[in-house]
Amino acid sequence: MSRKKVTNGQVRGIARKRMAILVRMSEEEALRGNLERAxxxxxxxxxxxxxxxVPMPEGALYCRRCSAPLVPGLNCRVRLRNHRIGTHCLECGSVRRRPYLRETKERRTCREER
Ligand SMILES: [Zn+2]
Known part of the structure; x- marks a missing residue:
């Protein structure tokens, strides 16, 4: 039996497609209220x-701890504090904080121009 060789590039393409499908399905299930399946x-x-x-699809919001898709207003809370975006997962209570330096910098340069 000979197996057809699949290149790494092909694997990546397949992975990207399947991940996009799974992320979309997960978000749909979350909106339907089926969080376990999501x-x-x-x-x-x-x-x-x-x-x-292969990195996760861009724009896919999910909890690093419990893998729940994060839909603002449904199961996550987004707050700005100390120049950081705090994303709270309401499923397991984990918080993820990310700075928003670029936006702050842009505002600063705008002020300097005035
Ligand atoms: Zn979580």
Whole structure:
């Protein structure tokens, strides 16, 4: 039995497509209120990401701890504080903080121009 060789590039393409599908399905399930299934789908997408070393699709919001897709107003709270974006997962209570330096810098340069 001979197996057809699949190149790394092909693997990446397949991974990207399947991750996009899983992320979309996960968000749809979350909106339907089926969070267990949503977490499962997001978990599968993350597993593909780890195995293939392909980053998760851009714009996919998910909790690093419980893999729940984060939909603002449904299961996550987004707050700005101390020049940081705080994203709270309301499923497991984990918080993720990320600075927004670029926007702050832009505002500063605007002020200097005046
Ligand atoms: Zn969580």
């Amino acid at each position: 977490k499962r789908y997001m978990g599968l997408a993350r597993r593909i990401s780890v195995r293939t070393k």
